[in-house]
Amino acid sequence: MRAHCTKSRTAVRSGIIFALAISLLFMVLLGPAAAIDLQDPKFQAISVSPSAGSPGSAISVSVTASDDVGIGGGVVGFESPSTGIVRYVFLDYAGANLAGSFVVDRYDTPGVWKPVYIEIVDTSSNIFAATGDEVDLSAGNITISNPSPDSAAPTFTSLDIPNTQTNPGGKVSLSIKAADSESGLASAQVLWSNAWNSLQAFLLYNPKTGRLEADLYIPIDQSTGT
Numbered sequence: 001m002r003a004h005c006t007k008s009r010t011a012v013r014s015g016i017i018f019a020l021a022i023s024l025l026f027m028v029l030l031g032p033a034a035a036i037d038l039q040d041p042k043f044q045a046i047s048v049s050p051s052a053g054s055p056g057s058a059i060s061v062s063v064t065a066s067d068d069v070g071i072g073g074g075v076v077g078f079e080s081p082s083t084g085i086v087r088y089v090f091l092d093y094a095g096a097n098l099a100g101s102f103v104v105d106r107y108d109t110p111g112v113w114k115p116v117y118i119e120i121v122d123t124s125s126n127i128f129a130a131t132g133d134e135v136d137l138s139a140g141n142i143t144i145s146n147p148s149p150d151s152a153a154p155t156f157t158s159l160d161i162p163n164t165q166t167n168p169g170g171k172v173s174l175s176i177k178a179a180d181s182e183s184g185l186a187s188a189q190v191l192w193s194n195a196w197n198s199l200q201a202f203l204l205y206n207p208k209t210g211r212l213e214a215d216l217y218i219p220i221d222q223s224t225g226t
Helices: 002-030
Strands: 042-049 058-066 071-079 086-093 098-103 111-122 127-131 142-144 155-160 171-179 187-193 198-206 211-217
Touching (some): 042 111, 042 127, 058 071, 058 086, 058 111, 171 187
Antiparallel strands (some): 058 098, 071 086, 071 111, 086 098, 111 142, 155 171, 171 211, 187 198
8 A cells, every 4th residue: 555655656756747748848948038128218407518618619419317127328409598489309329318410590589488288108108298287307408509690581582382173082282482591491390271181291392403401291081172
């Protein structure tokens, strides 16, 4: 009887060992389930160096942030004190912080350029986004001095559309004649709307023609009408 009991215990032990071996094999083959990262990065601080400059000055922008997986990149938008134009500075992760830079332009408006928007992305594509009203970005203020800024708006002459009729899925060519005597033309934006929806086009300056140009592609589900 004792021998029989010993044999039974041995068999049970062998079965347990076999089951554990199979479980370990599956764990090795399948690996641990990867945790899903749903946490946004956390903004900590912003700094600029130097905090004042003039045309030609290089301004470095640094942002510290934390994330439970890893920081990917970011962007900070600085608003002109008088024109309301926002300059976006893209940031790369440099191991300890996010870093980027820009050069003060010849025609930048003098005064305090304030960071009004910040966006931080982690390696799982989670995004932290906030305005200067939502988080304190005042440490990123930049004072720009410029004795000869471009304060004159471009002069619009005409919007030319050779083919004013098209169908959903079609293309409309756009061309704007304008002039700027100081910094020159760069881009334009045109918005069309009716009672149902709207269309928006961004035109870029073509130095070969001296005009702002773009092709507007009409969505296939666009409603008909004027």
